[in-house]
Amino acid sequence: MVPNITLVIQGLAFFAVVLLVMKFGWPHIIAAIEERQKKIEEGLNQAEKARKELADADARVADEIRKARAEATQIIEKANQQAAQIVDKARQDAIVEATKQKAIAAADIEAQAHKAREELRGKVAELAVAGAEKILRREIDANAHKALIDQLVTEI
Template structure:
């Protein structure tokens, strides 16, 4: 056995093996590696997009919360304003009702005072007539002298 022939045969076998690997095995292996790299890159890009979308969504949520708080504060302010209006209206209505009741009471007091004056005038005129009867020692006819008694009552 010749060492040169063995070395050449091994070199040819090695070259054939390299050619087979480079032709049939290496391209699919490279394609698989490239596909895997592409999938990893797409996954990383998708994760980055998701992070950006999450940040945008968080910003939108924050903006919506600020707007909701603002609107809630507006509604609360409007409710306080309306409550103050209702209280003020109730106070005004109460004052108006108190004034009306006061006027009614004053009218009743005035009417009672007028009735009391009329009663007092009648009593005074009756007493005056009674006093005049005693002075004159005779009876005065009330119907005959009604005009005189009315005039006397009006003067008193």
């Protein structure tokens, strides 16, 4: 097979175009490809950096939430303790007040009972004297009457 001249010219033209492209176009194409690679690499690096920052921020947020929950738990615990102390103090105060009121009531009852006993003794003495007077049918003088009442009060 003999190469014909057209094929040779086409081959030489192709070779010339390849040389021209390699001489003038190829550096621009390589530069554009390298620039694009650089931009893609920077974008990936920025994405990785942003992902790490997001992970760090998530960790900080989780830590802050944990701290806030712990603080809230402590506040609730403290409030419950204070409420229990207030209830205990109120209960103790109520017991003390009830004891005081009971003592006052007991003293009042005792005083009224003593007064009633004294009045009853006086009335019993008067009734005894009246009964004795009726039995004896005689009048007892005031001094004797008083002495008799005092004696009866003492005995009763």
